[in-house]
Amino acid sequence: MNKISVLGLGKVGSLVGVLLSKQFEVTGFDIRKPHYEIDLPFSIETMDIGDVNNIQKALDGADAVVSALPYFLNKHVAEIAQRKGVHYFDLTEDVSTMRHIESLADNAVSVLAPQCGLAPGYIGILGGDLATQFDELRDIELRVGALPRYPNGQLAYSFTWSPTGVINEYLTDAEAIHNGQRKTVPSLEGFEYMNIQGQEYEAFTTSGGLGTMCTTYDGKVDTLNYKTIRYPGHGKLMRFLMYEMVMKNDLNQLEQILTNAKPPVDEDLVHVYAVVEGKINGEMQRKEFFETYLPKKIEGEMWRAISWTTAASLAAVVELVASKKLPQKGFIKQEEIQLKDFFETKNGSLLKPKTTL
Numbered sequence: 328m329n330k331i332s333v334l335g336l337g338k339v340g341s342l343v344g345v346l347l348s349k350q351f352e353v354t355g356f357d358i359r360k361p362h363y364e365i366d367l368p369f370s371i372e373t374m375d376i377g378d379v380n381n382i383q384k385a386l387d388g389a390d391a392v393v394s395a396l397p398y399f400l401n402k403h404v405a406e407i408a409q410r411k412g413v414h415y416f417d418l419t420e421d422v423s424t425m426r427h428i429e430s431l432a433d434n435a436v437s438v439l440a441p442q443c444g445l446a447p448g449y450i451g452i453l454g455g456d457l458a459t460q461f462d463e464l465r466d467i468e469l470r471v472g473a474l475p476r477y478p479n480g481q482l483a484y485s486f487t488w489s490p491t492g493v494i495n496e497y498l499t500d501a502e503a504i505h506n507g508q509r510k511t512v513p514s515l516e517g518f519e520y521m522n523i524q525g526q527e528y529e530a531f532t533t534s535g536g537l538g539t540m541c542t543t544y545d546g547k548v549d550t551l552n553y554k555t556i557r558y559p560g561h562g563k564l565m566r567f568l569m570y571e572m573v574m575k576n577d578l579n580q581l582e583q584i585l586t587n588a589k590p591p592v593d594e595d596l597v598h599v600y601a602v603v604e605g606k607i608n609g610e611m612q613r614k615e616f617f618e619t620y621l622p623k624k625i626e627g628e629m630w631r632a633i634s635w636t637t638a639a640s641l642a643a644v645v646e647l648v649a650s651k652k653l654p655q656k657g658f659i660k661q662e663e664i665q666l667k668d669f670f671e672t673k674n675g676s677l678l679k680p681k682t683t684l
Contacts, residue, residue, distance in 0.1 A: 328414065330354070331393060332389040332392045341355070342638035343642055346639060358374065359373055376400075390413065391645065392415055395418060397492070401419050405439060405441070414438040415438065419442055444641050446469075447538030447540075449661075451539075454469050455540075458544070461606060464603065466549060466551070467602075469554075471555065472556025474558065474596055475487070477594060482565075482588070483559075484557065485592045486586055496555070498575055499514060500512065501532045501533060507549050528557065528598075597620040599618050600617045642672075643669050643678075646672040646673060
């Protein structure tokens with residue numbers, strides 16, 4: 328693998344290009360050239376990549392493509408990549424998009440690796456690694472929060488990544504395993520309260536965070552779920568907007584209102600928490616992983632925590648495919664990626680905790 332096309336040069340797509348350009352020949356594509364304090368160290372071509380014909384052009388001559396586009400465009404990119412035999416990676420959290428891409432894998436001669444990034448992605452790799460340490464599993468519970476470091480207002484939030492993606496996670500039903508049964512459950516429900524380093528949080532069900540894990544662990548666990556971490560009160564207000572004010576029927580207006588009211592902040596944080604319970608040598612045990620990530624300077628530019636954790640996780644999976652530590656064709660599940668191999672990549676090492684796991 329040498330030539331990589333990156334589609335979509337928002338914060339995450341741009342940083343993916345920066346990280347991958349250290350090892351590969353990268354060309355970025357977007358409708359306009361992004362502006363940063365640093366010059367991006369890869370070629371950029373401007374075109375409307377929402378146009379299928381332009382997607383085809385962007386993949387000509389490429390060995391791999393990374394889609395950092397809105398989730399609803401990824402089906403087209405994956406189909407074109409599969410036809411061209413180009414390795415495919417994306418950041419989608421959308422379940423229907425993932426399933427469509429999985430359906431393309433049977434006849435693929437290249438890799439199809441959706442749902443790289445933070446959640447799904449890194450959190451699934453962590454959960455899968457903890458699960459391998461047990462002889463018999465009972466519970467797998469995964470929690471991720473991308474939050475402003477200094478919240479204000481009742482919503483206590485800032486849209487540091489795609490408002491479209493956030494709303495989709497809140498609106499679409501989620502998958503889970505409960506009492507040993509695989510189920511579909513409503514998002515913005517299942518509230519629980521958490522205390523992290525003295526700060527109170529809430530967590531509630533959102534869609535997409537488990538990726539393919541319900542399929543992988545069906546019949547093997549009593550409980551498997553994913554919840555998003557927010558400051559207290561956020562979920563209740565979002566339910567009010569979406570359901571009592573019926574703004575779920577006008578998502579464009581809802582997105583405009585939220586983007587205007589809660590623009591991105593530079594000082595953010597990402598909490599990542601995974602817990603697995605089960606039996607080891609016949610005894611019930613519990614293993615946990617927790618880490619908080621803050622903004623980081625990379626190649627002379629400060630990047631938000633949500634941006635660099637997402638970009639580094641995806642770039643690490645690209646590295647693993649390039650080094651042939653992952654299969655060279657077909658569908659790749661995040662939870663089947665070895666955490667040790669992930670942390671040994673140049674980009675995965677950015678996420679490795681200082682303490683030994």
